[in-house]
Amino acid sequence: MRIRIIFLFSFFVIFYSCLKSEKRTARLLNKYEVYTKIENKEAYLDSIYNLILSETNDSLQREELLQIATRYEGLDQVPKFKQTLYKAYDLAVKQTDTLHQAQVFWYLGDFYDQKQIADSSYYYFLKAEHLYASQQDSLNWARMLLYKAGVLYDIGIYTECETATAQALEILSKQNETRLLYEANVQMTLVLKELKEYKAVLKYYLKIPTLLLQLEREGYDKKRLQRSWLSYYNNIGDYYNEMNKPLEGRRHFEEALSQNTIDDFPKLKAMLLSNYAYNLMLSDLKSSKIDSLLDLSLTLRKEVNHVQGIINGKIYKAEFNLLKNDTLGAIIGMREAYELALANNSGYELMNSLKFLAEYDQMNTESYYVTYLELQDSLHNIERQTRNKFARIAYETSEIEKKNDILIKRNSYLWGITIVILSFSFIGFMAYHLQLKNKKLVYKQKELQVVQHIQELLLQKQEIANRVRDQERERIARDLHDGIVSNIHVLRSNLMLLPTSEPQKKIRLNKQLEEAEEQLRNLSHDMFKKLFKNNDNFSDIVKDLVLQQKNTFETNFVFIANNNIKWDYYSNNQKIQIYLILLELLHNVNKHSYASECKVILIEMAQSIIIRVCDNGVGLANGKVTRGMGFKNVHHRLKGLKGVFTISKLDDMTMMVIEVPYEKKNTNL
Template sequence: MAIELKDSSNLASSYWDLGSFYVDNEMVDSAYFHYNKASVLYSKIGKDFNSARMLLNMAILQKNVKDYTGSETTTAKAIEIIKPLGEHRQLYIGYNNLGILFNQLGEYDKALLYHKKAMESAQDLSDPILQANTLNNLGVVYENDGKYDKAIEIYRQALAVDSLFQKQTRLYAMLHDNLAYSQMKANPQKEVEPLFMYALNIRDSIHHQAGIVINKLHLSEYYLDRRDTAKAIKFASEAKKLARETRNFRDLLESMLLLSEMDTLRSNQYLSDYIQINDSLQREERAIRNKFARIRFETDEFIARNEYLNKEMKFIYAGSVAVLGVILLVFVNVYQRNRNKQLKLEQDQQISNEEIYNLLLVQQNKLEEGRHREKNRISKELHDGILGKLFGVRFMLESLHDKTDRQSIEAKKKYINDLRMIEEEVRNISHDLESDFFTQKESFLEILSDYLNNQQKAGHFELDFRNDENIEWDKLSSKIKINLFRIVQEAVNNVIKYAGADQIFLSFQKRKDSLEMKIQDNGKGFDITRNTRGIGIKNMKSRVKNLKGAWKISSGSEGTTITVNVPLK
């Protein structure tokens, strides 16, 4: 709408919102692109303060992907605009970014200089929380520079800020963690475990996951210094796990390095994982930095072109008013149109490239989802099929173990043959789990009857099996039959293992456009609210959902009933 109305102010605001949206969704290159668009538009319409705010957003993104030179240049450009305006809060953001940037580069004198400038802005704002935050940043610089006593002094000064715990709990916990770490570094014999644990408990209570990771890495170092390797490995492993879950790659790499030093048995594996992840991150950061450079280059080139064209047009108008005015005017107009078309094509190409990149990400996510579904399917096949059969055969072989009569020997041979069939089914699953479970030689009802007869002997229960003759099993899909068979297997296994029932009722009934299966026993039942978390119940639910059906389970002292309805169309 802003484009249609040629409303530059609202268009710039929309680009700003888009940039913030992409930051929230971790799409750094797109965020940078739209912040840059907003900055150029704001500058064009004379809103220099807003243009500078966009530059600060861009500078922070550059710093996060280690484009330190670009971040410094962009920040300096923003400060140059903001400083005459007396906007201390934005000045604070700029100086703070430069302080963090130079700290990461190891240029500690420059880092201290800019953090002290940030402190001046915080004092001009009379904001004690910003002052405490800057004191923490100063402490980190001193800590990284090995000046632990100075860092300790600064951290304590920050903790003295009034009501810091209530106003900024995260910062309060961070200061305690940093204070403990500097005290540990200054005096390795000092007992700082309570201070570390105090900070960790606060972070855990507010679910500050990034803070928890750093806290546990510090605790790991602490216990390593105390030669308590078991605790050191425990905290480093917990930090590694949480860092991976939250995609905190910086601290994930730190935890891997720490574990490679402590866990000698797995040191090579940790180092190999570290190198692989670090290389991948460097490639990604390099690619993003290149995109930033292209965006800046295209913007600068666009501005330079416009400036050049404006000068050229002025010169032409001044020198050819009398003779060549009309001809040159036509020429300039044609030339300008071609330029605009070319720029439009370049913009369209850039948008197309972004869409292709997003499609590649979506495709990768779908591949991961497919792998996850396949793992779940294999798990269900093994649990519902193989384990059930093995349980029945084992049960019968145990009952025949001490018997030596002819009939028992023949029965043993049969169950040994059943074991061979189970081996064959495992082999079939490994080759093709999607192959038809029911062959042309055996129908669904024959396979089900054989299974129920074997289980009836193993479980010593009476079976009442009823099948509606109107059901045309041969016309039903293999998907429906195999899932119903697995549900019966799981239900019967649960009856034998847990229910202590001596009667099982199983029926298949054709309804209007659906098939109803009911399994009922007279066992002792179970608490549905407490026991539905087992893998067997989950697998039954999953199979019904896979058939787009519905199910109901009820259980009590009189037994358990499971009813499944599956659509036939």
């Protein structure tokens, strides 16, 4: 009886002490929130932090540490913010508290996301995601997937962003969480738009109004709802602008700008005004509203100091001036946009402004083109490095977690083996040992498979990046060869026909033009050689060209080829000409055919290669073969290859056929 009384007394003392400590901590935190005139808030938080550390390591203590961490962050005390989180994490590890470990990673990921440190943010969101997934905390698992997808979207890794968002949507489809489902659908529309998957984009856009109405019924914050509606109108209006359906997009912009609450969101209002102006530029160029809309948008962006918005506003203004035939005003405005983008390191806007100036600022075309190409190469390198870095983070995180799991399981097996040794005979021990070795082999095989798969993914991404770079190089080389070289040749010919009293000067000028023409031709040839020098199988290059074709009427492109075509019978220059001819024929299909299907067939004959481009489109207008500049280029290139070009109609199929004879190691163009 006496022992029982002592036990009960001790229990009540401990319970009262814990309750008293809990109430005291809560009271101090509440005082911090209510009394804003505390002179030294940092010291006040330090005292609460030390008080919490004196408590028992339980879930309440860890939760209080997380609250203290957020308040340190509010005071911009970053070292103490991180120190408190690390302490909470260590205590959670000691108690095998996976959920609080995940919450620490969540806080760190959010912190680095606000600081725009993408790799650290991605790393911690990924760690949190894995922990929530392991605990089947579906809601937070989906939330971390969305946060991770947001980081991937911001840095331009769109395919992985789409994958993470789709996974979050799959999880949320079984949850009753409207807000997260809305955010996931918005994220999917944004990334699909970047991937140019326009049909899929519209499907997700149509879901958003229903979700916003459901949030309204659930009593969601009105101001955030108003902003979400305005963002929806802006995004879907911009989608229709990009689809070249301005009349459908216009009603969404007008609906948004007619809202009474629009002035509460100046940054969003400026974006709506700018996109509405662009909509009118597409559909009603003579509208008197365009200038005022662009000017008002630019004024609002300057008031809120939205630098990227200011750059975009100047770009739209310059494009509009060009449409009004005010080329000088357009160039001046675009120079301002270029200088601002350069000062703020805005890569996308910098590329757009450079491309515009290279095309229309005739006095500085060469300088802008060189800068444009250098910037493009730099951005491609950065993109490739970023993709590799994020793939490496995902891989290393997975490997660390896998090793931890293996260590935990290994420890469990060791304890089991010890019990078996003490309880059973030597035969039982040997059987268990063999089983352990088999499992280790299985884990090793799985690990090797994962490593191989990741390496394959990295190679694929590298291949895609190289392909994009080579396509741009090929386009520029073609422009140099077919455009500028031809113009210089014509200019040189006209110069020789002009009468002059200084024939020596005319001859000298003609010589300089001839040298420039030769330099440009050599440059374009060198670029083409670089395009093909690392590709052993030319059929694969042609296949890639065919399968990457896209157009607005969604033609299905099919590639068929004989195996082992003797491409080594052709020189690099001959392959280049074949490639450019096929590119011109595919361009004709994309531009004029309105076909649902196009087949490109490579056939090897005894002394030649035959390439057929067949489509079920509208066919060619009378005289198109002789009048079209593209077909003239095809005939010109085939003349150098001693090839033949024919066009025929069979049922509903238009067939364009080129035949190029073998002429081993011929270098003539």
